[in-house]
Amino acid sequence: MVELEKLLRRRKHRVLRLTYRYLSGRPLSGRDGYPYRRRGAGRLAGWQRQVYRLGVPATAGAVAVFPDQALTAAAAIAVGAAWRGRRRLVQRRFHREYIAPTLAAITPPLGLQTGVRLHVDPSLGNLTPRLAKPLSPAEEAARAWYGQHVEPVLRWLPERAQRGLWALQRRARPVTSRLEVFRRPGEEVGPRIELLIDTPYVTKEQRQLVSSIVGSKIPVADLVEAWHQVGPRVRARWTVRKRPPAIVGHDQVLAHFPRLAEWEFYIGQGAGDVPIVISLRDDSPHIAESAGSGAGKSVLAMLIAVQVLARGGRVVILDRKGSHRWALGQPGVDYCSRPAQMHDALLREAAEADERNTLALHEEDDWDPGPRTLIICEELNATIGMLANYWADVREKGDPKRSPAISALGDLLFMGRAAKKNVLAIAQMLTARAIGGPEARENFGIRCLARYTSNAWKMLVPEASMPRASRTLGRWQVVIGGQATEVQVAYLTTAQARALATSPSDLDNGLSRDVPGDGDMMTLKDAIDAGVLPWKYEAAKKRMQRRVGRVPAARGKRGGADLYARVDLVEWTSEARISIPPGAGGLRT
CATH class of the missing domain: 3.30.980 (Threonyl-tRNA Synthetase; Chain A, domain 2)
Known part of the structure; x- marks a missing residue:
């Protein structure tokens, strides 16, 4: 009797174990080793086995009780x-x-x-x-028919459901936005x-x-x-x-420039649309640009120069080929296009830097020596040669053989930080010979490269790993401290650069202008570029000479050009449009 009870109890426990294993998805043999969530070698995972064991009997019962509904469900x-x-x-x-x-x-x-x-x-x-294989004409026709007739029907309900979900999310935004503070940021x-x-x-x-x-x-x-x-x-x-945006322009400059310190300069957007700012006090006092022809060397130099001018600084440009026409006639710009002018400008800037450094010895650490001066040396490979040839022609007996201008450039590189004299050197291949020696080249802590070759990269920034050069116009690699950052440099038109350089008050107020020349004072050319005047330049001058309409009076001078108030020009234009038929006298239609 006792043996019979033990046998029945053993069978009862065995039935319970088998029932538990069957319902939980575990192997009926009792052998473990295969996880519940992941599949084993050639076997089902625990959850898959559980779905089959419970789903098949449930489906069979549903078919027996609800045959019509089961047929529809089976089709789905x-x-x-x-x-x-x-x-x-x-x-x-x-x-x-x-x-x-x-x-x-x-x-x-x-x-x-x-x-x-x-x-x-x-x-x-x-x-x-x-992995796609080429399709036969019959397969292409079948896929086209499927895309036109079948797929729109299949996608109709999911699309409506998705739109409904988006509508609910928009309505729940006031509540869900308050719950964002409790959400832990996940790894993207x-x-x-x-x-x-x-x-x-x-x-x-x-x-x-x-x-x-x-x-x-x-x-x-x-x-x-x-x-x-x-x-x-x-x-x-x-x-x-992650890549920077493809285009960065005038609006981004206006948005970021007013927030910067006097020694910081906005140059463009980086990966993730992050603004890239360089510091002439913390990063380096001097900047080097090395890029092939047409890569945008002058555009980057212009972007930094207009920010210097907007803050009341000065810009000295050594440029023989005329790459910075935007700067012609600009207040605060010394444009040197002849070797003699370049020679004198470098000597003058080096002497002023030496004087500022001498005065700084007796002042506090945060003493301001005066307005910042940016010296832009365009095509330095050729400029150094022109300065050397010029000195060889004018040198007299007893003068040093080395050009004083080249020596002055080296002095500026070594003592420019405290004197607020910053050199921006531009060259297609910035060799040590082009800058006056390897020790002078080491003073460029900010190095910008675009459309570079392997040799150019190894020569200038061997400590940084070389990324693949981009073909996107305006895409630069800015290397500071051995770290290369990809930047899409902001592009400004000539008229936009002139307006930014001469209207710092608008920048300080954070005002955005789609076109330059929208300030209170402008020349005739600025007004035509900005679209304030609808005529060509010669036609506008003739109208002024003939006193057609209420001709505005000049309010000042910018170089040799007269400055006019924007309000007066707008009033003169509207009056002329009423009194003169369209198309007459050079009026644009």
Whole structure:
């Protein structure tokens, strides 16, 4: 009797165990080792086994009780299964072409047989389009018919549901925005290649080999690599490099410039649309630009120069070929286009810098020596040669053989920080000979490169890793302290640069103008460029000479040009439009 009770009790416990294992998705044999969430080698995961065991009887019961509704549900399930099956086929092909061969190449060098997992985002580059096979004419016709007739019907309900969800999100925004303060920021990764290795450490040689294998087997260009070896596992991640915006212009300059200190200069936008600012006090007192012809060297120099002028500073331009026509006639600009003018300007600036440094010895540390002076040396490779040739022609007996102007330029490079004398050197290839020696070139702590070659990069910034040169116009690499930052330099037209340089009050107030010349005072040319006057320049001058309409009176001078009030010019224009037929006297129609 006792033995019979033990047998029944044992069978009862066995039935309970089997029932528990069946309902929980565990193997009926009682052997564990396969996790609930992940699949084992060639077997189902626990949750998948659980779905099958509970879903099949439930489905059979529903079909027996509700046959009509079950048929509809079966059709929907069949459509979903077909879609999922097609997706699985695409994923299997992607895994077979990219992930499996890469893992097979990575695993042996690491000395591991298992414990290496690789994730590759299909949206990277053109990985998925590479797998597409060319279609036959019949397949193209079938896909076209499907896209015109079937897909709009299938997408109608999901699109309406998505629009409804967006509407609910907009209505709930006042409430959800208040809850943002409790949300912890998550890691924003985006499309990536991620490698997980079940080992605590990977050597430098192994990392280089793995990077080479990944770059060869997964053809995606311009990725940023990061290795994390803290913890029991090693993780490597390759993400898409963030790029600056394609166009940066006048509006961004107006938005950022008024917020800067006197020694800070806005030059453009970086990755993630972050403003890039350089400091002539903290980063370096001197700037070097090296780029090929047409890369925008003069545009970057102009952008910095107009900010100096807007703050009441001075600009000295050594330019033989006339790259800075915007500066002609500008107040505060000394434009030197002849070797003799360049020679005298460099001597004058070096003497003033020496005087300022002498006075600074007896002043406080934060003593201001006066307005900042920016010396722009255009095409320095040719300028140094012209200065040397000029000195060889005018040098008299007893004078030093070395050009005093070249020596003065070297003095400015060595003592310009405290004297607020800053040199901006521009050259296609900024060699040591072009700047007066290797020790002089080392004073350029801010180095800007565009359309560079490997030789130019290694010569100027060998301490920084060289990124691929961009073909986007205005895209520069700004290297400070061995760190290269990609920047889209802000572009200003000639008229915009002149207006910014001469209207600092508008900048201080943060006023934005779509076109320059919208200030209170302007010349006739400024008014025509800004669209205030509808005539050509010669036609406007003739109207003034003939006293057509209420001709505005000059309110001042800018160089040799008369300045007029904007209000007077607008009134004169409106009066002329009424009194003179369209098309007469040079009026634009």
